[in-house]
Amino acid sequence: MLDAKFNDPRGEARLFTRRVILSGLVAILCLAAVVARLVYLQVFNSEHYRTLSEDNRVRVEPLPPMRGLIYDRNNVLLADNVPSYSLQIIPGKVDDIAQTIDALSRLININDVDRQRFERLRRQHRRFDGVPIRLDLSDTERARFAVHSHRFPGVQIHAELLRYYPFGVDTSHVLGYVGRINEREMERIDPSAYAGTSHIGKIGIEKAYEDALHGKVGFQQVEINARGRVLRTLEEQLPTSGEDLVLFLDIDLQQDIMRAMAGKRGAVVAIDPNSGGVLAMVSTPGFDANLFVDGISVKDYVALRDSIDKPLYNRAVRGQYPPASTIKPFIGLGGLASGAISFRDGKYCGGYFQLPGHSHRYRCWKRSGHGTLTVTDAVVQSCDVFFYRLAHDMGIERLDRFLADFGFGAKTGIDFADELGGLLPTPEWKERVRGRPWYPGETLIVGIGQGAFLVTPLQLAAATAAMANHGTYFQPRMVQAVRDPSTGLVHTTEAVSHRIAVDGEAKWQGIVDAMALVVEGSRGTARRIRNRLIRIAGKTGTAQVFTIGQTERYNEAQVAERMRDHALFIAFAPIEAPQIAVAVIVENGRHGGSTAAPIARQVIDSYLLKRRVEPPPPPGADADGD
Structure with missing residues (x-):
């Protein structure tokens, strides 16, 4: 019985046949899948894989x-x-x-x-x-690697x-x-x-x-x-x-200024008044730009970054300083333009000024006073009281509007990266930023270029250039032309300018004459730089680094070097047909007339007379004001 059960040739044949058929179907299906995949790859998607194949041999x-x-x-x-x-x-x-x-x-x-x-x-x-x-x-090193390059696949x-x-x-x-x-x-x-x-x-x-x-x-x-x-x-x-x-840059002038500023912290900007072209832009101390091209070492970078002298900081376009007395010619012109004064009007200086109903004394640099001065005298002798009175008469709104025309309080728009715009303070600004009202005394301080009023050396140079050409303000420019090296085609950059509204050429000329007397007059604060070959018009300035109390006196000998006043000077020359306008700021340089003005004189001599510049002698005490 058992043998009959397990001995079934027919059943075994059927089972074998089914298995063969099933195996054949599976083989056929697998072959069909392979064929279908080959058709898909070689017919329908051939372009894609041809591209990938090309990428294996084409780079x-x-x-x-x-x-x-x-x-x-x-x-x-x-x-x-x-x-x-x-x-x-x-x-x-x-x-x-x-x-x-x-x-x-x-x-x-x-x-x-x-x-x-x-x-x-x-x-x-x-x-x-x-x-x-x-x-x-x-x-x-290149030769040594070339000999052993076969040992380093993937290195070149x-x-x-x-x-x-x-x-x-x-x-x-x-x-x-x-x-x-x-x-x-x-x-x-x-x-x-x-x-x-x-x-x-x-x-x-x-x-x-x-x-x-x-x-x-x-x-x-x-x-x-x-x-x-x-x-x-x-x-x-x-x-x-x-x-x-x-x-527009003149590299000879640039190098001469670097020599004149050797050992000093500050900035010098020189501009062509007829185009706005920047002839020189110096910020000292500087740094070697070649160190950064292929990656500066950590040691060198830390030394530059942490230096107390801030060599990486571009003072020419980012340094913000009180303009001090360099602003007085512009304030004087504003008074003339607004009708607040005339050339014949005199204002009395008794050594200080008091607002009506106030006990606070706003002092002049000359404690004994200057007596009665015209605007010309006040610019020449840099009388603070005269400009306190004038600023009070004009009011902060008229002052701000007029000074803004000279570019103060805003970026100049120069074709240069990372420029700052300075600060021309207004009542609205103070309310917005400090949450406090504007006080009349702050208007007086603006009138002598102190307090919250801040300018960059570039702004000051551009404004001086506008004064030199009697009211045409050119937006400063670095690039004179862009040249295509393959075709030689040259595209010249266009000057952008506006006119500063002042009625009457006599007002411009009167302020320029006053600035000329700053250098040429017997009581001028920059008379030490008088030049027999070139007539220079200028204005000195000395900006306080910290505030002095009502009853205190500034004792330079007792003040730390980095807390001493900043020295400023603006100038242009020749007066008859100006070709260069200069702004000089020497940090903690003490006096504009004795420190900054001689540097400006060297800049002008270098550009107009092509004289080599040597570092100026150590400054002496300034006898008369700024």
């Missing part, structure tokens, strides 16, 4: 453009591009990066700073981008053009510098526009004109083998070089 490489050059007004090169060689690692082609760096360090000096920079840059790049592990290789020497500033410290604040693109900048730029480029303008002209200087990236399609070696170039589109800039 698109960006061709970075050459950055535009920067020249001074006489075509002296101020910003150049020089070749530099770096050692780069392509992370996607290196199995053990740490081991590779250790092996490289036995051939080439690689320190901790290099390693830290590599890790930081590595996070910003794709796996198959080259990341520098050592910058600025010497010829010996990369040649590029880096920015170089031939005049270093002398142009650091005006040109600015380029540096490696950081993460924050990567978020705002177009990555395709900076493919193959690692640098961008950080400050100054380099930042303001980044779009013009950068140029346009090119590309090339190259055929590579399995090891990534380039076999041939299939297609190429050359990059477009950045445009060159020609500045």
Whole structure:
């Protein structure tokens, strides 16, 4: 019975047949799936995979453009591009990066700073981008690596053009510098526009004109083998070089000012009154911009950042100082323009001024007083009481409106990065910012350029230029022309100007004559810089760093050096046909007439007489006011 049950040839045949059929169906289905996949890949999606296949042997490489050059007004090169060689690692082609760096360090000096920079840059790049592990290789280091390069797949020497500033410290604040693109900048730029480029303008002209200087990236399609070696170039589109800039700047004048300001903290701005072109812009102390191009060391950066003298701070466009008595010619002109005074009117100075019904005394720098003065006398002798009275008569609203026409209280709009606008205080400003009402005494303080009233050296120079040409205010400009290096086509920048409303040429001329007497008059506060060859008009200023009490006297010998008054001077020359306007501010320089005015005289001599500037002698005490 058991044998009959398990011995069933027919059943076994049927079972075998079913299994064969099932296996055949499964095989047919699998084959159909393979065929369908092949049809999908080779017929319907062939273009996509052909492209991927091409990418395995064809690579698109960006061709970075050459950055535009920067020249001074006489075509002296101020910003150049020089070749530099770096050692780069392509992370996607290196199995053990740490081991590779250790092996490289036995051939080439690689320190901790290099390693830290590599890790930081590595996070910003794709796996198959080259990341520098050592910058600025010497010829010996390049030769040593070339001998052993076969041991380091994924490591290469990369040649590029880096920015170089031939005049270093002398142009650091005006040109600015380029540096490696950081993460924050990567978020705002177009990555395709900076493919193959690692640098961008950080400050100054380099930042303001980044779009013009950068140029346009090119590309090339190259055929590579399995090891990534380039076999041939299939297609190429050359990059477009950045445009060159020609500045109004005179590098000889710039260097002369740097010598005149040696050892001082402050700023000097010189402007052409006929165009608004900036002839020189100096902030001291400065720094070597070349340190930043390929990454400044931590030690060097900390030394600059933490220096008490603030060498990284551009005082010319960001320094905000009380204008002090340099504002008095403008206040005097405002009084004439508004009808508050005439040239014949006199105001009495008895050494102090009191507002009606108030006991507080607003003192003059001359404790015994000046007696009765006209506006001309008051400018020449820099009488504080005269301008207290005039400011009180005009009122803060008229004062603010008139001074705003000269550019005070707002940015000048110069084609330069990171400018600040100073502060022209108003009742509305005080209520908004400090939550307190405006007091009549504050109007008096504005009248002598103190208190909350702040200007930048650039603003002061631009206003002085407007005074020089009797009321045409030119917006300051750094760039004179933009030049296409490939075509030679030159685009000249356009001047932007407005007229300052003052009725009558005599009012302008009268204030200019008063400023001339500041230098040429026997009682002028800047008479020590009188020039027999060139007639100079100017105005001194001495800005308080801290407030002195009613009953106190300022004793310079007992005041710490960094708490002493700032020295200011504005000037233009020649008076008959002005070609240069200058603003000088020397921090803690004590007196405008003895410290700042001689520097302005040297600036004018350098530009108009082409005399070499030597550092001025130590200042003496100023006998008469500012």
